[in-house]
Amino acid sequence: MASMSAADFGQFAQGSQESSEESQTSPSPFPSSMHESTANATWSRMLQGNKRFAEGKAEHPWQDKETRNMLTDGQKPDAAVLACADSRVPPEIIFDQGLGDLFTVRTAGQMIDDAVIASLEYAVKKLHVSLLCVLGHGRCGALQMAERELNDLIHAITAEADDSLETADLMDSLDERLAQSDSIVLRQAGISVWQARQAEADCLDDIERVHVAHTIEMLVERSEIIRQALASEQLMIVGARYQLDTGRVEVLSF
Numbered sequence: 623m624a625s626m627s628a629a630d631f632g633q634f635a636q637g638s639q640e641s642s643e644e645s646q647t648s649p650s651p652f653p654s655s656m657h658e659s660t661a662n663a664t665w666s667r668m669l670q671g672n673k674r675f676a677e678g679k680a681e682h683p684w685q686d687k688e689t690r691n692m693l694t695d696g697q698k699p700d701a702a703v704l705a706c707a708d709s710r711v712p713p714e715i716i717f718d719q720g721l722g723d724l725f726t727v728r729t730a731g732q733m734i735d736d737a738v739i740a741s742l743e744y745a746v747k748k749l750h751v752s753l754l755c756v757l758g759h760g761r762c763g764a765l766q767m768a769e770r771e772l773n774d775l776i777h778a779i780t781a782e783a784d785d786s787l788e789t790a791d792l793m794d795s796l797d798e799r800l801a802q803s804d805s806i807v808l809r810q811a812g813i814s815v816w817q818a819r820q821a822e823a824d825c826l827d828d829i830e831r832v833h834v835a836h837t838i839e840m841l842v843e844r845s846e847i848i849r850q851a852l853a854s855e856q857l858m859i860v861g862a863r864y865q866l867d868t869g870r871v872e873v874l875s876f
């Protein structure tokens with residue numbers, strides 16, 4: 623199957639925003655099959671948890687000894703979250719969730735490699751999560767590092783060219799050069815920065831949004847399991863960006 627376009631992600635993300643509010647504030651952690659666990663309901667519950675957190679009304683659900691004991695025989699999280707490893711952005715805290723709720727994978731700048739993909743595929747194929755949230759955030763240091771590396775590369779390209787014509791030629795092939803770079807920061811986040819600049823959306827906030835979209839695109843492109851789960855409507859992917867100043871999660875649609 624061909625890789626999905628950004629528009630495809632938008633359908634899923636927008637669908638999630640139409641979900642109804644739930645009165646229940648937290649899911650029972652196990653077995654969640656006894657509760658409604660559709661992707662929309664899960665996302666709605668996570669956003670409600672984020673609202674509580676942002677308002678200073680976090681309930682810290684399902685973090686007691688009884689829950690811990692109940693989960694010893696297995697887990698059935700409703701959602702997987704791929705987030706930045708930034709110490710200010712722990713998904714369980716900012717979504718006010720408990721033990722057994724979220725299957726979380728975190729790397730700097732939520733960059734993906736084989737281990738990240740294998741972990742998310744485990745969540746989709748074995749744990750049957752119905753929702754995958756790719757979560758970026760404000761003032762992401764990994765993306766600021768990517769900006770610096772990209773600027774250094776562009777500086778080097780300009781320096782190695784004999785004239786402006788050659789510079790233009792080299793810049794035309796920058797996409798290819800980034801894709802083939804030895805640096806994972808340039809290969810993934812550097813491309814996001816470059817895409818944002820080309821769309822004249824190059825403030826850090828916009829770069830962070832573009833990077834979430836680009837990350838989802840790469841995940842779908844690289845994982846047959848995720849593609850199949852999307853196609854069979856067993857999985858919904860949402861993109862989001864956490865705002866440090868407000869504590870709120872901004873839902874992105876592409």
Ligand SMILES: [Zn+2]
Binds near residue numbers: 764
């Ligand atoms: Zn970050």
